[in-house]
Amino acid sequence: MTPGLVSLVIPVYNEQDNLPELVRRCLAVGRQLPCAFEVILVNDGSRDDSAKIIEATAAREPEIVGVLLNRNYGQHAAVLAGLAEARGDVVVTLDADLQNPPEEIPKLLAGIESGADVVSGVRRRRKDTLFRRVASRIMNKLMLRITRVDVGDYGCMLRAYRRDVVDAVLACGDRSAYVPALANSFAGNVHEMEVDHAERQAGQSKYSVMKLLNLYFDLLVSATTAPLRLMSMVGVALALAGLAFGVLLLVLRFYYGPDWAAQGVFTIFAVLFLFLGVQLIGMGLLGEYIGRISRDVQARPRYIVGARVGSRADAEANATAGESSRAPVRSGARSASA
Numbered sequence: 001m002t003p004g005l006v007s008l009v010i011p012v013y014n015e016q017d018n019l020p021e022l023v024r025r026c027l028a029v030g031r032q033l034p035c036a037f038e039v040i041l042v043n044d045g046s047r048d049d050s051a052k053i054i055e056a057t058a059a060r061e062p063e064i065v066g067v068l069l070n071r072n073y074g075q076h077a078a079v080l081a082g083l084a085e086a087r088g089d090v091v092v093t094l095d096a097d098l099q100n101p102p103e104e105i106p107k108l109l110a111g112i113e114s115g116a117d118v119v120s121g122v123r124r125r126r127k128d129t130l131f132r133r134v135a136s137r138i139m140n141k142l143m144l145r146i147t148r149v150d151v152g153d154y155g156c157m158l159r160a161y162r163r164d165v166v167d168a169v170l171a172c173g174d175r176s177a178y179v180p181a182l183a184n185s186f187a188g189n190v191h192e193m194e195v196d197h198a199e200r201q202a203g204q205s206k207y208s209v210m211k212l213l214n215l216y217f218d219l220l221v222s223a224t225t226a227p228l229r230l231m232s233m234v235g236v237a238l239a240l241a242g243l244a245f246g247v248l249l250l251v252l253r254f255y256y257g258p259d260w261a262a263q264g265v266f267t268i269f270a271v272l273f274l275f276l277g278v279q280l281i282g283m284g285l286l287g288e289y290i291g292r293i294s295r296d297v298q299a300r301p302r303y304i305v306g307a308r309v310g311s312r313a314d315a316e317a318n319a320t321a322g323e324s325s326r327a328p329v330r331s332g333a334r335s336a337s338a
Contacts (some may be wrong), residue, residue, distance in 0.1 A: 004178075006030070006037045006109065007088030011078035015096040016048040023057050023064065030063060033106070038312075040065045042082040045072030058310035070306035083166050083307060092160045093179070100158040104195040108160035117165050117187035120180070121158035123197035158195050159183075179195050200231045231282040238278055242271060322328075 008026055012019065023039070030037035041064065043051045054066040067085050069078065079093055090112050095102040104121065111119035161169075161183055168186040169179060184190055249268070 001110070003035050003089035003112070005088040005090075006033060006035060007086035007091045008037065008039045008092055008105070009042065009079060009082030009086055009093045011042045011044055011075050011082065012046060012050050012054065013044040013075070013078070014046045014048045014050060016050045016053055017048070018096055018098050019050060019053045019057070022096055022098055022102070023061070025098075027061065027063060028227055029102045029269050030104050033109070038083050038086070038088065040063055040067060040082045042067045042078040042085075044078040045069055055309045058061055061127045064261070064310055065312050066307075066309035067305055068250060068307045068309065076179050080170070083179075085308070086166065088242065089163050089164050091158055091163070093157055095157045099198050100156070101196050101198055104158060105160075107195065110159070111191045111193055112160050115189060116160075116191035117162050118183055118188045119160040119193055120184075120191050121156040121195040123156050124194045125197060128334050132141060144168055156195070158180045162187075192278045220234065231278075234278060238275060240295065242275060245271060 008030065010022070015022070023041075026039050030039065039061075041054045041057075043054050043066065048206075051066075051068055054064075054068065058064040058066040065085060067081055069081060072083075082093070083091060090109060092105055092108055094102065094105075100121070108119040108121065122158075159180060163181050165186050169182050172182060
């Protein structure tokens with residue numbers, strides 16, 4: 001299937017130095033495609049001049065659509081905002097730091113045309129730090145065991161999705177949705193494709209060690225309840241081990257006498273502390289899931305769009321204004337987000 005329209009969704013956070021080159025390369029790639037395209041730049045509450053650059057670029061280039069969030073919500077909330085804005089039959093996501101070369105996009109589109117629902121990029125010769133490469137490898141293996149979807153690089157943002165997969169992702173109410181894992185859960189056919197990975201052109205990575213750990217934790221918890229099942233199995237195993245150990249201490253007490261048994265006090269305390277630690281870990285995991293259920297039940301918006309800029313946004317605003325002038329005035333609050 002050759003798409004009629006391809007949407008490029010790019011979350012942007014403090015990337016003023018990379019934006020001009022990013023836009024130039026995305027437009028160059030898009031204008032070589034055999035179909036129409038649009039580039040959706042989602043400003044995730046940047047503190048530099050990224051928003052101004054997006055506004056100026058959207059006013060100058062008709063293919064650019066700017067979505068300006070009112071504050072920083074995080075990368076995946078920004079991606080969801082871009083997916084909600086995208087109109088394409090195929091949606092491609094990539095990072096704004098130019099580590100995902102836009103020139104690799106035709107490869108992903110070829111995978112979609114061959115029948116894939118999702119085409120996942122696998123970074124070749126990664127230019128990241130050793131810590132990020134090792135952490136990513138561990139998480140990829142863990143997610144394979146949990147989801148049974150064999151994807152070699154969950155951390156690569158360069159991905160292509162069919163429209164029906166995007167619609168399914170947007171229909172979910174998860175507050176902490178990890179888009180690649182969620183999309184893979186709806187895809188009947190997931191392809192992987194090696195893509196180049198470049199050095200960051202300018203600026204610094206926005207992911208600190210703590211943010212990476214939070215991201216991986218979101219990925220793990222949002223994709224499965226396996227940690228709860230694992231804790232239940234560990235709890236049963238430790239309870240049986242504790243029972244066996246208690247019986248052993250009782251037998252040895254009768255065999256060696258009470259004097260020997262007194263020497264095992266600290267061992268018992270150590271076992272009790274072990275059990276207490278396991279209980280606390282289990283309670284923490286349970287609390288995390290309950291907290292996420294609470295956020296989902298509250299159904300708060302994932303983000304608030306402060307403004308939309310670009311020729312498409314102007315046309316929609318003019319059309320809405322024309323309809324409003326002919327329709328009766330209604331009171332009420334405007335919906336903040338999808």
